[in-house]
Ligand SMILES: Cc1cc2nc3c(=O)[nH]c(=O)nc-3n(C[C@H](O)[C@H](O)[C@H](O)COP(=O)(O)OP(=O)(O)OC[C@H]3O[C@@H](n4cnc5c(N)ncnc54)[C@H](O)[C@@H]3O)c2cc1C
């Protein structure tokens with residue numbers, strides 16, 4: 357009933373977790389059966405181990421939060437040698453979010469992940485607002501976005517998802533450019549660049565001054581962008597941004613997403629993904645829908 | 656194992672203007688809890704608050720399946736939690752973090768403000784090992800030390816207040832008994848207080864544990880928002896802490 361496809365990937369349901377909000381999945385194993393998820397997108401992984409930005413890295417804002425984690429991660433080699441073994445036997449799609457500061461770094465990471473049998477896809481993060489070099493730079497210019505995708509395409513032969521930033525004037529132009537360059541799917545949105553000031557202390561809340569906004573407050577923007585992109589490209593679209601319940605997920609599906617990712621909501625309720633899956637099942641029953649694909653892109 | 660559970664509030668105590676205590680009961684069998692561990696509580700029906708709030712576990716009654724939370728009202732979330740009444744449900748993720756080691760034969764526990772919270776369960780755990788700690792609590796005024804008497808049951812209770820309204824006048828580090836011969840110090844409270852305590856411990860070569868209160872989003876090691884800079888790189892206060900040996904922290908003391 358809930359099965360969907362993203363290129364060569366079969367998802368038992370359209371609910372995945374968003375990179376950077378779900379660790380390597382293990383952090384949630386006490387709370388939910390990870391095997392019930394459609395997919396898990398693990399933490400952004402770079403060529404070398406990264407320390408990320410200085411504390412404080414988080415500020416709560418109305419119906420959302422700003423983060424400036426800055427891609428803290430163990431690096432691709434430690435991921436392959438240590439982390440992979442712990443998560444490779446999960447009965448779900450484990451997808452690695454690949455980040456970098458240069459085209460070479462993206463390619464090195466992608467090539468190493470390509471060799472891991474049980475990682476069926478990568479999500480190329482060309483949209484992180486929290487790193488000084490690269491990151492969002494690649495995702496805000498159609499030519500550069502196309503360039504990094506076509507280079508990665510040469511070394512990566514499984515499902516290549518490209519994650520897009522909302523911090524652009526035309527997300528459709530970027531989506532078309534990465535489709536042309538060989539992406540198998542696009543996911544959107546990453547966080548929106550934002551800022552908050554502690555007026556009592558008269559300084560910004562984040563050590564980096566600006567950071568990435570996520571949570572329910574970004575959802576209408578994300579739904580709009582997913583709808584625009586879904587109408588402009590042929591490849592499957594994955595929608596995310598502010599999803600906290602089945603109705604939110606359905607908005608993205610109706611706007612044209614073949615699957616969704618849940619991010620910040622995992623912090624509020626570590627069992628939220630399962631509730632969303634059950635909510636989708638319930639919705640299909642109530643509306644006599646046999647196959648969730650019937651409602652994908654109906655708007 | 657970590658759990659997400661609807662606890663029921665079985666007792667609520669207002670402790671002066673700024674503090675209140677909630678005793679909450681597990682519907683079934685509560686998980687074992689180490690001293691110094693904390694919970695992430697949900698704040699319902701708030702326009703401003705989306706994320707959970709981390710709160711230390713103040714007291715535990717395993718037989719009754721209850722724990723107590725001592726909460727200081729500082730902002731929107733804690734103000735909303737203060738409205739909870741007996742009988743209400745409180746959704747809690749627990750037990751989180753590492754906890755104190757409960758080591759030493761002559762331990763000193765130093766608390767300030769809301770930081771006194773985890774020290775009660777800690778004092779009890781020392782008692783279970785046959786050790787009676789010295790417990791030194793500080794605050795600007797007596798009113799700002801929310802819980803005092805219950806500590807006297809589990810150790811020698813000493814008080815320091817800035818205005819001299821109770822105990823000795825001055826800061827905890829100026830208390831006449833602060834520099835006694837202890838073999839272990841555990842502290843939780845305002846950062847300047849913990850730093851002063853940790854510096855003293857370092858000078859005297861006494862083992863020390865501090866409990867940090869970095870801002871958290873998830874509380875379970877997933878978001879990497881709560882990091883502290885340590886000799887082994889950024890560590891999550893929610894998962895690798897909140898209790899740390901201050902000697903392992905970079906640029907902290
Ligand atoms: C591991 C841990 C254990 C804690 N245990 C307790 C406890 O037992 N009792 C208790 O009363 N509080 C405890 N705290 C602090 C408590 O989490 C914060 O006071 C609370 O989150 C504030 O929420 P709020 O919405 O009321 O305030 P907000 O509106 O979020 O903030 C109001 C003010 O409080 C400050 N503040 C917010 N969060 C923190 C924090 N984590 N540390 C210090 N200052 C903060 C803000 O900077 C701001 O100035 C603990 C924190 C941690 C990390």
Ligand SMILES: Cc1cc2nc3c(=O)[nH]c(=O)nc-3n(C[C@H](O)[C@H](O)[C@H](O)COP(=O)(O)O)c2cc1C
Pocket residue numbers: 374375376377399400401423425427453481484519545546547569570571572574596597598599617618619620621878879880
């Ligand atoms: C703490 C935090 C860390 C994140 N880290 C990453 C990351 O490493 N790579 C990435 O592509 N997106 C990262 N994101 C963005 C999310 O995956 C997601 O795109 C965004 O938060 C919007 O979804 P949400 O509103 O459901 O959280 C992060 C978000 C948060 C809140």
Ligand code: FES
Pocket residue numbers: 870871872873874875876877878879880881882891892893894
């Ligand atoms: S609060 Fe999310 S990792 Fe500590």
